[in-house]
Amino acid sequence: MNADARIAVDAMGGDEGLAVMLAGVARARRRFDGMRFALVGDEAQIRDGLKNHPNLTAASSIVHASEVVGSSDKPSQAIRRAKKTSMGVAIDLVKRGEAAAAVSAGNTGALMAMAKLSLRTMPGIDRPALAALLPSLGRTDFVMLDLGANTECDARNLVQFAVMGAAYARTTLDLASPRVALLNIGTEELKGTDEVRDAAAALRDATHLPMTFAGYIEGDRLSFGDVDVVVCDGFSGNVALKTAEGTARFVGDLLKRAFRSSLRSKIGFLISRPATELLRGHLDPNNHNGAVFLGLNGLVVKSHGSANEVGVAHAISVAAKMVRDDLTRRITDDLAHFEQEAVA
């Protein structure tokens, strides 16, 4: 990693508070050598919190911001006082080249609005999208977008998301021609909304792009490694992502109940515990935390509002890897080769 690279962290955002954010940063710091941080927020509180993390003191500078974006603030309101908020100041550090990426666990809508206004979208992209790498039974994780930044999307947005998602998969998953599918409620051509069908028609014709369009995918096949990139509007993407998280927890709870149901099953549980612990780790959303805004002239990572210390550290690692891989430039280059034909 570039010795000058530092990551701006909105230390005040998120439901879990400053202490969890700082603990997450400290944990990530131990993993990435030479990583430095701009901790943005209330200076006195951050200075106080840093006493628990001596490994951060030398690697961090504090950038004061007096206000915090609330979880129910409207994006339009948040934007007006952006320059006073920890979220807005963190993004501004990226814009001014003083940080290589920004990480925030605050209000998604406000983060999207501020990031778009400050960093602007890449050439050929109308709207940024929130993307994440999610676990599957396939050889690699898969990319899913949009996960909630754009409640409603037209066919043109969906096509752009496909192009950006494929570029992200090429750079982070090292795939030459990622398999891209549109999320739909059936696999036959005539299924779904006009937007989804029109996007499919455009992608079917775009055979010059370095991706393999794989048609539609339904919710029950997401985790099975059939495709590398899943494209959808932010409403259904957010519903799918959260339903998957909730169902994994639901099954885990049922499993716990099942293991507790008899002495015999309790004994079986104790014996097989190392295996089930591995599974628990694999499914814990904290181990997949950190969604990326694709399509901006700068790196912004959204950490889940309720992520714990492990989750925050993971989101920061996502940002650190993108900085190391110079993701924005690589996606811009990738899009430049294909945008004129693809983004019609």
Add this chain to the structure above:
Amino acid sequence: MNADARIAVDAMGGDEGLAVMLAGVARARRRFDGMRFALVGDEAQIRDGLKNHPNLTAASSIVHASEVVGSSDKPSQAIRRAKKTSMGVAIDLVKRGEAAAAVSAGNTGALMAMAKLSLRTMPGIDRPALAALLPSLGRTDFVMLDLGANTECDARNLVQFAVMGAAYARTTLDLASPRVALLNIGTEELKGTDEVRDAAAALRDATHLPMTFAGYIEGDRLSFGDVDVVVCDGFSGNVALKTAEGTARFVGDLLKRAFRSSLRSKIGFLISRPATELLRGHLDPNNHNGAVFLGLNGLVVKSHGSANEVGVAHAISVAAKMVRDDLTRRITDDLAHFEQEAVA
């Protein structure tokens, strides 16, 4: 059950073929005393298939239909030849009072279109919705609708789904004032689409209805017993339902891999097997199969296209219980009390 009540079964629909449909009917027959069936489809094939199910012969009559609706037929095409298809004839038996309910595993869009055209919607209802009872950690299952009948919905549709879903929960779950929530991508008032926000405003004002409006619910809370009825458009509902099914299977597969990962965990698995088998049964979608079209003047149940014998039997049991409970009349009565104020 009324001695005259019989259920019309589209014996030809579904991906698994006639043999699985008949095996499912035979299995359901063993559970419901006095239940009779009209088996609709190719007479020679059905007669041949019945040789394997002697318990069905006396309880069934065969109603010949020469054509089958294909899984990729457009609803508009299917409707034109409805009277020749097994699906259309099964629905027609309900319309003419010769069957108390129809069950089909065929093309959802065609089933919806045919059922709506033939049976018509209840007074005050613009569009029927597909509803199912889904498992949760709460005291009872919960009702979710729409699961795929209406790809796009306006606020008025969503309000009507809430009223129908609440009526279904009152009659099938025996709840006086079901807790009803709208599926959304956040719980704050300003989240989501205009349609969802407008529906929320209408439901918040409808305090005279025998339901408790609980605001928004996110995908990660669906299975935790927070609410009794979840209302959404058919696109996101179908995505959520299928994502939940797929995630449960994904976790099951990971668990299998984990148990196989060492001798120790294999032994633990064998010991706790009765508990994990119980869990497997609880999560198998076949044990929750059978979605109901609410809002029609007649009972129509959709069985999943890939349901096995157990799943088909479950869908038929859903129909049988609705017939026994006289669900259509009870929902019509329930709606009549409230429709004028609610469906504004």
